Amino acid sequence: xxxxxxxxxxxxxxxxxxxxxxxxxxxxxxxxxxxxxxxxxxxxxxxxxxxxxxxxxxxxxxxxxxxxxxxxxxxxxxxxxxxxxxxxxxxxxxxxxxxxxxxxxxxxxxxxxxxxxxxxxxxxxxxxxxxxxxxxxxxxxxxxxxxxxxxxxxxxxxxxxxxxxxxxxxxxxxxxxxxxxxxxxxxxxxxxxxxxxxxxxxxxxxxxxxxxxxxxxxxxxxxxxxxxxxxxxxxxxxxxxxxxxxxxxxxxxxxxxxxxxxxxxxxxxxxxxxxxxxxxxxxxxxxxxxxxxxxxxxxxxxxxxxxxxxxxxxxxxxxxxxxxxxxxxxxxxxxxxxxxxxxxxxxxxxxxxxxxxxxxxxxxxxxxxxxxxxxxxxxxxxxxxxxxxxxxxxxxxxxxxxxxxxxxxxxxxxxxxxxxxxxxxxxxxxxxxxxxxxxxxxxxxxxxxxxxxxxxxxxxxxxxxxxxxxxxxxxxxxxxxxxxxxxxxxxxxxxxxxxxxxxxxxxxxxxxxxxxxxxxxxxxxxxxxxxxxxxxxxxxxxxxxxxxxxxxxxxxxxxxxxxxxxxxxxxxxxxxxxxxxxxxxxxxxxxxxxxxxxxxxxxxxxxxxxxxxxxxxxxxxxxxxxxxxxxxxxxxxxxxxxxxxxxxxxxxxxxxxxxxxxxxxxxxxxxxxxxxxxxxxxxxxxxxxxxxxxxxxxxxxxxxxxxxxxxxxxxxxxxxxxxxxxxxxxxxx
Numbered sequence: 001x002x003x004x005x006x007x008x009x010x011x012x013x014x015x016x017x018x019x020x021x022x023x024x025x026x027x028x029x030x031x032x033x034x035x036x037x038x039x040x041x042x043x044x045x046x047x048x049x050x051x052x053x054x055x056x057x058x059x060x061x062x063x064x065x066x067x068x069x070x071x072x073x074x075x076x077x078x079x080x081x082x083x084x085x086x087x088x089x090x091x092x093x094x095x096x097x098x099x100x101x102x103x104x105x106x107x108x109x110x111x112x113x114x115x116x117x118x119x120x121x122x123x124x125x126x127x128x129x130x131x132x133x134x135x136x137x138x139x140x141x142x143x144x145x146x147x148x149x150x151x152x153x154x155x156x157x158x159x160x161x162x163x164x165x166x167x168x169x170x171x172x173x174x175x176x177x178x179x180x181x182x183x184x185x186x187x188x189x190x191x192x193x194x195x196x197x198x199x200x201x202x203x204x205x206x207x208x209x210x211x212x213x214x215x216x217x218x219x220x221x222x223x224x225x226x227x228x229x230x231x232x233x234x235x236x237x238x239x240x241x242x243x244x245x246x247x248x249x250x251x252x253x254x255x256x257x258x259x260x261x262x263x264x265x266x267x268x269x270x271x272x273x274x275x276x277x278x279x280x281x282x283x284x285x286x287x288x289x290x291x292x293x294x295x296x297x298x299x300x301x302x303x304x305x306x307x308x309x310x311x312x313x314x315x316x317x318x319x320x321x322x323x324x325x326x327x328x329x330x331x332x333x334x335x336x337x338x339x340x341x342x343x344x345x346x347x348x349x350x351x352x353x354x355x356x357x358x359x360x361x362x363x364x365x366x367x368x369x370x371x372x373x374x375x376x377x378x379x380x381x382x383x384x385x386x387x388x389x390x391x392x393x394x395x396x397x398x399x400x401x402x403x404x405x406x407x408x409x410x411x412x413x414x415x416x417x418x419x420x421x422x423x424x425x426x427x428x429x430x431x432x433x434x435x436x437x438x439x440x441x442x443x444x445x446x447x448x449x450x451x452x453x454x455x456x457x458x459x460x461x462x463x464x465x466x467x468x469x470x471x472x473x474x475x476x477x478x479x480x481x482x483x484x485x486x487x488x489x490x491x492x493x494x495x496x497x498x499x500x501x502x503x504x505x506x507x508x509x510x511x512x513x514x515x516x517x518x519x520x521x522x523x524x525x526x527x528x529x530x531x532x533x534x535x536x537x538x539x540x541x542x543x544x545x546x547x548x549x550x551x552x553x554x555x556x557x558x559x560x561x562x563x564x565x566x567x568x569x570x571x572x573x574x575x576x577x578x579x580x581x582x583x584x585x586x587x588x589x590x591x592x593x594x595x596x597x598x599x600x601x602x603x604x605x606x607x608x609x610x611x612x613x614x615x616x617x618x619x620x621x622x623x624x625x626x627x628x629x630x631x632x633x634x635x636x637x638x639x640x641x642x643x644x645x646x647x648x649x650x651x652x653x654x655x656x657x658x659x660x661x662x663x664x665x666x667x668x669x670x671x672x673x674x675x676x677x678x679x680x681x682x683x684x685x686x687x688x689x690x691x692x693x694x695x696x697x698x699x700x701x702x703x704x705x706x707x708x709x710x711x712x713x714x715x716x717x718x719x720x721x722x723x724x725x726x727x728x729x730x731x732x733x
Contacts, residue, residue: 023098023194024195024197025193026193026194027200027201028191028192028201029091030189030190031189031202031205032188034063034087034202035062035087036061036063037059037060037061037087038059038061038083039083040060040078040080040083041132042080042131045084049086049171050086050116051116052167059086064085066186067174067183067185068183068184069185070107070185072185073185080184081131081178082131082132082175083186084172085172085173085186087169089169089190091168093165094159096196097192098195099159099193100153100154100190100191100192101154101190102119102188103149103151103152103188103189104150104152106123106141106188107176107183108135108138108139108175108181109122109124109175110122110123110173110174110188112171112172113171114162116171117162120347122150122230122346123175124136124230125229129175134177134179135176137231137232138177147278153211153347159192170188174186212591212595214349214591215253216251217251217252217587217591218588219588220260220299220340220342221243221252221342221343222355223244223258223344224239224240225346226267226345227240231267231280231282232269233268233275235268236266237267238264238266242262243259244257244259254344260299261298263286263294264286264289264291265284265286267284268283269281269282269283274313274314277313278313278596279311280311281309281353282308282309282311283306283307283308284307284308285307299355301337301355302364303364304362307355308358309343309353309355310353311353312352312353312508313603314603315508316593316599316606316610317617318340318352318354318589319578319585319620320508320511321354321506321508322340323577324472324504324507325337325504326577327574330564330567330569333465334502336503336505337356338355339355341353342592349591351591351592352588352591359419359505360420361420366503368384368386368491369384369492371385371421373427376429382492382493382497383491383495385421386487387400388417388488389417389483390417390484390485399418400415400416401431403415403416404443407530407539412538414539418431418434420489437460438488440460441460441461441499442542444460445542445543445547450546450550451549460499462496462501463553464560465500465501466501467557467560468501468502468560470527471557471564471569475569475627475628477511478507478509478526479510479516479519479526479529481540482526482527482541482544483538483540483541484506486501486505487503488500488501509605511623511624512608512620512623513605514605515605517529520608522623522627523630525634527544554638557635558635558636565628578621590613599612599616
C-alpha cells in the first residue's frame with residue numbers, strides 16, 4: 001500500500017509538471033501600437049535609458065512604430081540615423097508564463113534590452129552602439145510586405161532569469177543604414193504563452209502564429225551565432241557554428257552539447273535568383289579563432305573548409321537537389337554529397353536545410369591535380385582545371401572567354417568562366433591553355449570529320465561523362481541544364497587529360513518545378529532548349545545537336561540508358577529513395593512549412609502548387625514516372641541509319657527522328673540555302689516516300705514541315721544540282 005501511494009504521488013507530480021508545461025493560449029504584454037516613450041537619435045541618450053528606474057518623463061510619447069517611408073509607422077518622425085524606445089509592462093505571475101516571443105520588424109538594425117540586459121540584436125555590432133553608428137547591412141521591414149517578422153523565442157528558464165513579477169521595461173534602439181535613407185521602421189511585439197485559461201494581458205495580433213514546438217529533431221541541428229551581425233552578400237563575416245548530431249536513429253535535442261563541429265566560421269549569403277527569397281542560403285568557410293581557413297569533417301562528410309547551406313524554398317519537396325546528386329553518384333562519378341539538417345540562426349529557427357559540398361578541386365571532391373601559379377609549361381600546364389557556364393554572380397564579367405561558335409537561334413556567345421584556378425589566381429599561360437583546349441574540342445566537334453576517332457571530338461572529351469550529364473538533365477528536364485551551373489574539368493595529360501562534364505549542380509528548378517520554357521512538361525528534350533526558349537539570354541552550346549549526329553554516340557547513349565534503367569535508375573529504386581527521404585522529413589517538413597507557410601502559395605517559378613507536402617511529393621513522383629516513360633520510348637527511337645544511297649546525285653544525308661507522339665517531322669537547316677532545293681524522303685529500306693521542294697523563303701525560316709508519317713526510321717537526301725551552304729540534323733518536336 002505504501003509503495004502504491006509512492007507511485008501515485010510520483011504520477012501526480014509528473015502529471016502536474018506536464019500540465020505546467022502546456023501552453024493554454026498566447027497574449028501580448030507589449031504591442032507595437034501601444035504608447036511608447038521615444039527619443040530621436042540626434043544625440044546620445046542618457047546612459048541608464050535601458051533600465052527600469054530611468055526617468056523618461058522628458059522623452060516624447062506616442063504609438064509605435066516610430067519611423068518614416070514605408071507607411072507602417074504609428075508615429076512619423078523626421079529622417080534620422082537612430083531612434084530609442086522604451087515601454088513598461090507588468091507581469092502578474094511568472095509561474096503562468098511558459099514561453100515568450102519577441103517579434104521584431106525593423107529597418108535596418110536593432111538591439112533589444114529587457115530590464116537593462118541585452119536579449120536580442122540584429123544588423124549592428126558593438127556594445128551599446130552610439131546614436132550615429134549605422135547598421136552593418138540593409139534590412140527591409142517585413143510586416144508591410146506581408147512577411148512574418150523575426151521571431152526570438154525565450155524558454156521558461158530564460159523567462160525566470162530575465163523577467164520579474166511586477167513591472168518590467170523593454171528598451172530598443174533602432175539604427176538606419178545611412179543618414180539619407182528613405183525609410184526607417186521600428187515595430188516590436190512581446191508575447192507570452194500562458195499555462196492558465198484566463199485572460200491576463202492584450203490579445204495577440206491577428207497575424208500572430210504560435211511558435212514551433214521545437215525541442216528535438218531526428219535530423220542534425222546546426223546552430224549559428226553571428227553575435228548580432230547581419231549576414232551580407234559578401235564578404236564573409238565571422239560567426240560561430242555548433243552541430244548537434246547524436247547519430248542515426250537517435251534524437252537530437254536543441255540544448256544538447258555540440259558533438260560534431262564547434263568552432264568559428266566565415267559566412268555570407270549565396271545564390272543568384274534565390275537571394276530574393278526570405279529563406280536565405282549561405283556559403284560557409286571553416287575558420288580558426290584567428291580567422292584562418294581550416295578543414296574539418298562535418299556530419300560524416302570528408303574534411304574540407306568550404307560548404308554550402310542550401311535552402312530549398314521554391315522547391316517545396318525540399319529534396320530535388322538531394323535526389324539529383326544521389327542519381328549522379330549512382331552514375332559512378334563525383335556528385336556533391338549532402339546531409340539534411342535543421343538550422344537555428346541567432347536563436348531563430350530557419351527551417352530544413354541541406355548541407356552540400358561546394359564544388360572544389362580536392363581529393364574527395366573533384367579529384368584532379370593541383371595547379372599552382374608556377375606551373376606554366378609541359379605536363380604541369382595541362383591540368384587540373386575547372387571551368388563553368390553560368391551567370392556572372394560571383395565572377396567578374398569579361399574574364400574567361402567566349403566560344404567562337406554561337407548557339408543556334410541566338411547571337412549571344414557562350415561564355416566560359418574560370419572556377420579553378422580562380423579568376424584572380426590563374427596565370428596567362430594557364431588561361432590560354434584551357435581556352436585553347438576547349439576551343440579545339442569545339443572545332444573538332446563542329447568540323448566535317450567530327451566522328452573520326454583521331455581527328456574528331458573523341459580525342460578531347462570523356463564521352464561517357466557527356467552522356468551521363470545529358471541523362472541527368474533529360475530525366476530532370478532541368479530548364480537551367482546544359483547552360484547554367486554547368487561545370488567541366490580536366491586533369492593533366494599524364495592522368496587522362498580529357499575534358500569531363502560535371503559535377504552536377506543546382507537542380508531546384510528541375511523535375512517539373514519551372515513554369516517557363518516547358519519546364520513542367522514530361523515530354524520533349526531538354527537539349528532543345530534553344531529552340532524552345534530562343535529569346536533567353538543564356539543559351540546552350542551547339543554540342544548536343546552535333547553529338548546526336550554521331551551514330552556511335554547515339555548507340556552508346558541508348559546502351560547506357562538501358563543499363564541504368566535496369567539498375568539504379570529503375571522506377572522502384574528512384575521511388576524508394578524518395579520515400580526514404582520523405583520518411584526522414586516527416587516532422588522536420590512540418591516545422592519548415594510552419595516557419596515558411598508557402599505550401600498553398602505560388603513561389604517563382606512553381607509549375608505546380610500542391611497545398612500540402614504530400615501533394616508536392618506525389619506531384620514529384622508522378623512527374624518522374626511520366627518522364628521516365630517518355631524517355632524509355634524516345635531514347636529507344638534515337639536510331640541512326642547510315643550508308644543508304646539515294647542515287648548518284650546525292651549531296652548530303654540528314655537524319656530524321658520520328659516524333660513518338662504524332663509522327664510530325666521538321667527538317668532543320670543550320671543556315672539558309674542560296675536557292676531552291678530538291679529533297680527526297682526515304683524509309684530505312686531506302687525506298688522513296690515522297691519528294692519535296694524547299695524554297696529560299698522556307699529555308700530562311702529554318703524548318704520544313706514534311707507532314708505526318710507512319711512510325712519508323714527515315715532519312716533525307718538533298719540533290720546536289722543546287723548550291724547548299726550547310727545542312728544540320730533534323731529536330732523533331
